[in-house]
Amino acid sequence: MNDATLWSIFINxxxxxxxxxxxxxxxxxxxxxxxxxxxxxxxxASVTFVMLIASMSTYGIHALLLMINAPYLNLIAYIVxxxxxxxxxxxxxxxxxxxxxxxxxxxxxxxxxxxxxxxLALFQTNRGYNFIQCIVYALGAGAGFTLALVLMVGLRExxxxxxVPDTFKGTAVTLMLAGILSLVFMGFAGLGS
Amino acid sequence: xxxxxxxxxxxxxATDEFIKxxxxxxxxxxxxxxxxxTLAVTNSANNALVMGLAxxxxxxxxxxxxxxxxxxxxxxxxxxxxxxxxxTFVTVVxxxxxxxxxxxxxxxxxxxxxxxxxxxxxGRAEAFASKNPMGKSLLDxxxxxxxxxxALLCLGITRELIGNGSIFGWAVFADSYQQWxxxxxxxxxxxxxxxxxxxFNRLKRKTSTITIIKxxxxxxxxxxxxxxxxxxxxx
Numbered sequence: 001m002n003d004a005t006l007w008s009i010f011i012n013x014x015x016x017x018x019x020x021x022x023x024x025x026x027x028x029x030x031x032x033x034x035x036x037x038x039x040x041x042x043x044x045a046s047v048t049f050v051m052l053i054a055s056m057s058t059y060g061i062h063a064l065l066l067m068i069n070a071p072y073l074n075l076i077a078y079i080v081x082x083x084x085x086x087x088x089x090x091x092x093x094x095x096x097x098x099x100x101x102x103x104x105x106x107x108x109x110x111x112x113x114x115x116x117x118x119x120l121a122l123f124q125t126n127r128g129y130n131f132i133q134c135i136v137y138a139l140g141a142g143a144g145f146t147l148a149l150v151l152m153v154g155l156r157e158x159x160x161x162x163x164v165p166d167t168f169k170g171t172a173v174t175l176m177l178a179g180i181l182s183l184v185f186m187g188f189a190g191l192g193s
Numbered sequence: 194x195x196x197x198x199x200x201x202x203x204x205x206x207a208t209d210e211f212i213k214x215x216x217x218x219x220x221x222x223x224x225x226x227x228x229x230x231t232l233a234v235t236n237s238a239n240n241a242l243v244m245g246l247a248x249x250x251x252x253x254x255x256x257x258x259x260x261x262x263x264x265x266x267x268x269x270x271x272x273x274x275x276x277x278x279x280x281t282f283v284t285v286v287x288x289x290x291x292x293x294x295x296x297x298x299x300x301x302x303x304x305x306x307x308x309x310x311x312x313x314x315x316g317r318a319e320a321f322a323s324k325n326p327m328g329k330s331l332l333d334x335x336x337x338x339x340x341x342x343x344a345l346l347c348l349g350i351t352r353e354l355i356g357n358g359s360i361f362g363w364a365v366f367a368d369s370y371q372q373w374x375x376x377x378x379x380x381x382x383x384x385x386x387x388x389x390x391x392x393f394n395r396l397k398r399k400t401s402t403i404t405i406i407k408x409x410x411x412x413x414x415x416x417x418x419x420x421x422x423x424x425x426x427x428x
Binding site: 021022023024025026027028031072075076079080083114115118119122123126166167168169170171172173174175176178179180182183186 | 225228229231232233273276277280281283284287288302303306307309310311312375378379380381382383384386387388390391394395398
């Protein structure tokens with residue numbers, strides 16, 4: 001069991017140990033969809049949503065697997081649950097709100113292979129959070145992911161106007177930017193503890 | 194994901210399947226796949242080596258199994274099947290590392306289980322192993338895994354050398370060396386990978402310009418030979 005307060009969990013997940021900039025989780029969408037503000041916010045929102053649902057369901061799965069004494073099945077069960085969750089969320093949104101479904105588009109199925117989701121499930125198990133803490137943790141992680149994505153969009157828009165040497169173009173200079181952003185987030189260390 | 198498809202099936206030799214992962218299609222420096230472990234665990238050469246070997250192990254075995262059952266799996270559920278196979282081998286590796294060295298297991302933390310969502314492994318299963326016979330897939334997995342390990346080692350050695358003044362825990366610089374702690378921090382990972390990519394961009398450009406110059410020289414030589422061969426053109 002973990003007795004951290006909810007507020008410190010939230011600040012910790014969103015700012016101090018930002019999933020993208022400190023744990024390097026979800027780098028692929030971070031580098032892939034940080035081109036436009038609209039896509040970035042949508043991606044952030046859908047990741048937060050899936051994180052929330054995956055966090056709750058993996059909490060249940062973990063409790064169940066502990067009950068039947070088979071914690072070695074954790075990983076396989078988690079990944080299946082996450083894939084199924086994404087699929088169900090996709091079908092649910094398609095049925096209830098076709099408009100939202102169209103705006104999310106291809107991002108929804110891609111979330112299955114987003115390491116941030118599985119990382120969240122593994123971290124919350126390692127730290128022994130209870131159900132409420134899990135929910136707050138998922139919300140914080142999602143908020144942090146969205147924040148990093150939106151900040152990156154701003155930086156990359158500036159970059160398009162800048163004069164970058166040919167050898168540096170593409171992923172290389174984006175990684176440099178991410179490094180600087182990560183340095184900035186180091187400033188939050190010690191805020192929540 | 195479009196980069197994954199470039200190396201599909203083809204009538205290439207077995208050695209070529211093995212070699213291509215090391216340099217020409219290096220998973221990290223050329224394809225830029227599997228970023229999370231690349232950046233997260235390369236703060237020391239030791240961690241990088243263990244992570245690379247673990248990934249290579251999973252990649253080789255999952256590639257072999259996927260190619261063995263490639264005719265039996267229905268198209269609709271293939272991704273789920275691949276992920277299950279990968280997750281099984283990752284669980285094996287996780288427990289293996291825990292059994293061999295508990296310290297290493299603690300240092301790598303949640304990043305060993307996270308091999309499951311490494312896009313490199315699923316990418317090879319989908320783009321290569323599901324279309325090729327088992328022997329080739331095994332070699333492809335080995336080559337890609339080794340290429341991944343080499344790239345991780347490049348990063349790990351750079352970061353440990355500058356950040357801690359040592360390689361594999363052996364001190365290299367004198368005690369008076371001022372350590373660049375930033376290289377061990379998360380931002381150091383981004384910077385180091387960015388720098389390595391710049392180095393590779395530079396190398397790729399050089400080789401491509403060399404081949405262009407060579408090709409030009411060839412065509413020039415041909416035209417010269419032709420103009421010499423045709424009589425009556427010289428005044």
